[in-house]
Amino acid sequence: MKWVFSMLTVLPLAGLAQTPQATDPAPAGKVFGGSQQFRTFSIGVNAGVLMPVVATGGSNDFTKWQVNYGYGANVKWQILHFLGLRADFMGGKVKGDNSRKLGDGSDPNRQYQSFETTLKWSGSLNAVFNVASINWLHKQGAAQLYLSVGGGLAGYSPEMTTPGGVTTEYKPSGTLKEFYVPVGAGIKFRLSDITNLDLGYTMHYVDGDNFDGYNYNSPTKDKFSYAHVGIEFALGNRAKPQLQWHNAPAVMYDDLVAQKDQLKLELDAQKESNAKLAASVEKLQADSDGDGVSDLFDKCPNTPKTDKVDGSGCPLPKPDTAKPGPVQVIITEDDRRLVRDAIANLEFATGKSDIKPASYPSLNRVADLLKRKNLSLKLAGHTDNVGNDASNMRLSKDRAESVKAYLVSQGANPSRIEATGYGETQPIASNKTAAGRQKNRRVEFTIY
Known part of the structure; x- marks a missing residue:
């Protein structure tokens, strides 16, 4: 099992070294623009190894597990930035034997020497949670960690081999069907706007003790794991970004910066307009000769302050002081x-x-x-x-x-x-x- 975890450690570094375009500028949707501006559906294929053991430990009916091939495919719908629904399909073979002796030298299963279970088909529906995103300050991340959990149904056929080399089918000419719970984790790298590299490890807990063809210590449940490398392809309009890579905080920050720049331009324009208005008011209020008429409309500048003027700033005719008495005005x-x-x-x-x-x-x-x-x-x-x-x-x-x-x-x-x-x-x-x-x-x- 050590080499499997070594593979999962090394491959992300290799994948990251081969994906410099993951941080290149790419279309980014608006924060509150709705899911229609993103690509939310994807399909994937993968291949890896199946093992009759899980990372959480626990005993199986055979003392030693072996590594064998596995393959799978999936369809995923990304509902939210951090949550998606994924339908997984998987097949392959799982093997184990009793070549490893226990501490007291006895075998837990003397009747059979080894088993081989053909996983004809399996299908499960999983909730996938994006729990971390590397390079998250960019509008679209370069890598992300995820967890998954779900439930499914598997169809399989176990074969057992005795120490004498006789092979027996657990259910001749038939297929066993049992419910199982997949729990997984992985890391995903964005290779381009279309493709993603997926490295994952999933533990499958089978609701029964028939997977290896032998029930040694009922009600112990059988379990197996699948470590895989896969390629995921985003579906839809390439001009739209993938929702699972969209980084809302970074996009919101860019929007706020853009709004700040726009507000500054508008404020500068308003200040310039206010300055022009203040200059116009000052010009309108100017009255150099103090006759009560603005210089802008004063047709007779420099009129003495003692003179009465008309609306154009020109002096009014002065009364004839030679004629005694005030002039009487008659309103008709x-x-x-x-x-x-x-x-x-x-x-x-x-x-x-x-x-x-x-x-x-x-x-x-x-x-x-x-x-x-x-x-x-x-x-x-x-x-x-x-x-x-x-x-x-x-x-x-x-x-x-x-x-x-x-x-x-x-x-x-x-x-x-x-x-x-x-x-x-x-x-x-x-x-x-x-x-x-x-x-x-x-x-x-x-x-x-």
């Missing part, structure tokens, strides 16, 4: 109708303070009126009661300020326009109806 009914038309035509984008272009003509006429007669204007923004109070107050203020900004852009004096927001606090109709809420959403103009 046409003036009031012009303001009412502007109110009626004023429209904003839904839920925003953006003025719709359809409102520009009537607002232009109001701006012209304010400039011609140097009138003052009070803007009061109102909303309905839909939404929270703070949001409504902010929206009403923003809309009033938006109207002021537009009038100023058309040349109106910003110092003569007051913009105030009242939110939902001053309704002019019931908020319980759609028509009432429509009336409450308004901006009021008051000229004086």
Whole structure:
């Protein structure tokens, strides 16, 4: 038995030396992509030696075991990374004799000198567990250790030979069928994306004492083992990796690194955008001459701070001090109708303070009126009661300020326009109806 374990020790090293491509880059599935992205089925063939003894020890009916050939095949379905179901088929011959004397010089079985059992067929279903993976930091490992356990049925025919050389069949012209439990271990090497090298050792515990054709000490159960070298072929699309070699932690690490790089790029782009926005705001707020009009819109720069200016930053006409008394401004009914038309035509984008272009003509006429007669204007923004109070107050203020900004852009004096927001606090109709809420959403103009 020593040479068998020597074979299992040496062959993995030889197999590893011949498989440098096992660590080459290969397709790797996503961690949570499902089993459809992998190859999960494989078939294999193997050959090795059968022995009427197992590594766990225990006595058999004959004193010395012999080594003979064996062969097998299997079909495997890899369910999870660490778990697969494998159907094994095996045949061959198992031999032993009584050439070894016991300590007291007696033979445990004087009736027969040797036996030979032909294992005509056997089939078992096994659960295979991947318990360790060499080179596991790569997306696909180079080698892995596994354990297996299952149950099956064997058909065999024992023949016994007496010391005089007479051979007898245990069951003439027939086959014995008994249940057995296979328990095995092995190491597997990935030779390529298609083929794997399999080195394994399996112990078979037979549910009976007929395997060697003799029942020496009932109810002792017979047992035998099988050491093999095999080749496994993965089935399916070659572009897909084998599930049994897939290393989820390594793939997850690569995904996290890729996501980190992508997030860094997005963050850098956002920082650049924020910097441009800050520069634009700073430019918009710049007012070199302090007249209340941004340099971006100031058509008359360097205006003295004591001068009153219009919306374009240009000084307003100064009153004639030679004429005594203040100039009286008369607001006509046409003036009031012009303001009412502007109110009626004023429209904003839904839920925003953006003025719709359809409102520009009537607002232009109001701006012209304010400039011609140097009138003052009070803007009061109102909303309905839909939404929270703070949001409504902010929206009403923003809309009033938006109207002021537009009038100023058309040349109106910003110092003569007051913009105030009242939110939902001053309704002019019931908020319980759609028509009432429509009336409450308004901006009021008051000229004086």
